[in-house]
Amino acid sequence: MAMNWKRALLLTAGVGVPTIALLSFGMTRDPRQINSPLPGRDAPAFTRGVFATGADPMLRMEVGDTVRMAEHRGEIVVVNFWASWCLECRVEHEGLSMTASEYAPDGVKFFGLLYNDKEEAGLRWLSQMGGQAYPALSDPGARVAIDYGLYGVPETFVVDQRGQVAHKFVGAVNPADMRVLLDSLLKANGPSQPVGSDAPVSRTLPAGGDGS
Amino acid sequence: MIRRRATRSRLTTITLWAAVVLLAPWHGAGAQPAEPGVVGATGNTAAGSLDGNTQTPLPGKDPVLDERVKAVSKVLRCPVCQGESIQDSPADLATQMKALVREQMASGQSEEQVLDYFVAKYGQWILLEPRAEGINLLVYWLPVVFLVLGTGLIVVVVKKWTKPVPATDV
């Protein structure tokens, strides 16, 4: 059998290698991990009512109060989406609540948005879990959730002092990661306080990524 | 000689036919799912209904709006399903997104604006059909190139093979 090795080699290099290279590249990607376009952009504004007060005195709000994102310019805001039917939310609950109390003196605000769930179910869950440091808000019609490009719960967005999304956590938040992020934001942008105070907000933030 | 001419005219017919088949399908490939004509026409209707009433019409009340919502919902990917559109999916999030689409369109937004909104929130991933721009042009046009080149090849080859040749034993 007379082989034309040159042609065989050419085809291998021209067709075989690129195909295999593409598939090998594919093996390094996780199709389930979808990048959010939000980090680095202005955090979507929302106005939502409080249905659970929050245990920490510095974070506490009354039932029926309204949270307006626009009023928190200059502050670091952590927006956590959760639900009573979500198992991963149980995993992150205690750590997130503790981190909220820990950073309350620094002016970091935490809000829990209830996704696709009844308020009663949410309240029952909170009391089962031993309360929560920060207030819980309802989100009828999941409008805020969609505005934040939600895929599932829990997802947690950290909004920096300039009102931009600094980072999105997918899945249960590891408190250590959250601390590192909040510390770096406080260090880079100065204190977390409402606009109007004399906080210099200038330096560029560490680039936000997706996931952890 | 006459036979040759007949062959050529048939070749021309085949080529022409192939060209028609090839070109017809993709005139819309570059366009977004929203057809501009439809946007203009129905956009007014929706805006009209908005003037009198800030309430979003329920499904079944406004057939034109229903159709527009359906068209957009069909190209939006349900984030919690597997490759399904929010139109087909019974998942809660899909239902909520559909309601939002309806509300946005009832308030006078065009198909394009609604899609832009979802892309801004979820990334291009949310579109079941990528926008025909940048590298995405490849996925729309390479198949066309494939078929055009293939047609060209067949025409050349058939022309060559139909040349009267001394009888060879193939």
Next chain:
Amino acid sequence: MTRVLGLAAVWMALVMSVYGIGAAVMGLTRRRPSLVASAFQAVYVIFALMTLATGAMIYALVTHDFSVDYVAQVGSRSTPLFYTIISLWGALEGSILFWGWVLAMYSAVVVYLNRNRPGGLVPWSSVALMTVSLYFFILLVGPANPWGLVSPVPFDGPGPNPLLQNHILMGVHPPLLYLGYVGMTVPFAFAVGALLSGEIHSGDWIKLTRRWTLSAWAFLSLAIIAGMWWSYEVLGWGGYWAWDPVENASFMPWLTATAFLHSAMVQERRGMLKLWNVNLIVSTFLLTILGTFLTRSGIISSVHAFTTGTIGYYFLAFMAFCLITSLVLVGGNSEGLRSEGHLDSAASRETVFLFNNLFLTGFTFVVVFGTLFPLLADLFNGSQVTIGAPFFNKMTIPICVALLFLMGVGPSLPWKAASREQLRQAFLLPGGTALAIVALSLALGMRDVYGIAAFSLAGFALVCNLREYAVGAQARVRAHNEAFPVALARLVTSNRRRYGGYLAHLGIIMVAAAVTASSSFRFERDATLKPGETMAVKGDLSVRFVQMWGRDEPQREVVGADVEILRDGEVVGTMDPRMNFYKAQQQPVPTPAVRSRPTGDVYINLMAFTQDGQSATIKVILEPFVPWIWVGGLVIALGAVVSAWPQSKRAPRAVGYVRPVSTGARGGADATFPGAAVPMQQMQQAPTLPTHTG
């Protein structure tokens, strides 16, 4: 015990395949026929060993031997026996085991039927078959080992994926799919054998290959249609094809195999397209491996539920091995495969086959490129894009329309050259039919260009193909003075291959017309109703929600709604869409209720209900002509059976064919199963948002 036996059998099969490959290669290169004969024996032994291994697994499943890893993974004491047995292919490891068994069976049959064939073709083919088998055996003792020991032995298991124990079609679709998918290895092995033995230049191997391809193709066609049916009956969205990567994986090799079945005729008749045909066969096989890789590596997000792990890398390595081996073998030989073509006229069947091949490979290109494109966009652009149903529909519907047209033109044109008069006669009636359908569609208010084109060209192709039967039978009536039905039957038996092919065309036309109708005229409406409330659907049709009910079954709880179907206010039937809550699964699995009539289905899905049974949300979908898709699938398979059935000795058509292979017949018998094809595991339609895990 069962565990050790199964694992030992797989290990021995692995050793036997290594031995068999070595013996065959040595025997061929050193001209020692006894070694080749020994390699053939090895093929039979491998089949016996794999039968033992598969039997052991079924035994372990049936006896709930939870010490076996795979049984602990998919078994459950509460699962009904039927679903316990078919959970053999319900998860990754079992499906690889089943694959290995099907491949071993094919290898044994191929070798047995052709063992006396002179020349190196069969021995070299057996080397190729054993090499592919060897790979699957390596998987079975490595990353896909189903025989791992579970300790301590659990008392019960989670049971199979609920989607897979929800419908009887899950016992039909996967075996058909494997018979078709794995069956494509045989033509590939013949191509490799022909290349390595130098027999590629004789026309003989293509005839052998064509019949094997035809039987595998029949299984694959049935499997695809059965998969559509399953998806329609189980997933609850009222559709049957979603262009999911799993569906695409089964469809890609089907397209190239279809192209080959046509172009092989050109090679047999005219000696042309040798290189092209080898390419098609090799591509078909490579696409089966690519499809398996895509669905089992987790590289592309898909509805499949196979767990991912290191196995993806094994598939990648094997894919690379097969691709490069094929490129070297075919590329290195391509000079010798060039064939000078000659055509008498452009208006001939040969030309139509060229276009048929162009559009089928173009179709394949769209599907393969579309499926892989997200990787490409990510690699070059860092962007995440989705290539979903709207894209594939937009790109492939025009191709389908063109193929429908060709399906009519091809049979109507004679080989070599058509005269003007022949053309006029052949196309007058079909052309008229097509125009009449266009006019009718417009008159009925259809405005969708592709819908009209599809209907009209389906009519065109239908008349063209029917005309072939009619004209042929009439000629017999005149020549032999036979009654028309007799003439028709004799016509078909006198040239089974040709008229079987036309029958397959009729099946495809049915499927095409039914798909067009069901997607053009689909109508859906949903509402939340209280018991006794009625929802008007369309025309005189309405539905009344009667009540909710529930029942406990060992492995699940079933909640259903009784719904009455009314025409003009008269109850004409009742339906009971259900939701199944499996113990091992959070999300409920729907069971839509389907009421089939020749004109179409009423499809009802229970979307939601309140716990007190005082309201239910039901979705009613009217699906015109959908049942004809399933019927079309059977007709396609029947056509393939007629076509592959060995010609009787009195009228030999397969000239130079040494020994008729009876697999076609075998394929035929099995192929009458109702059903056909696609995705192994399907959509997770989450009614609620899933939680993120780790």
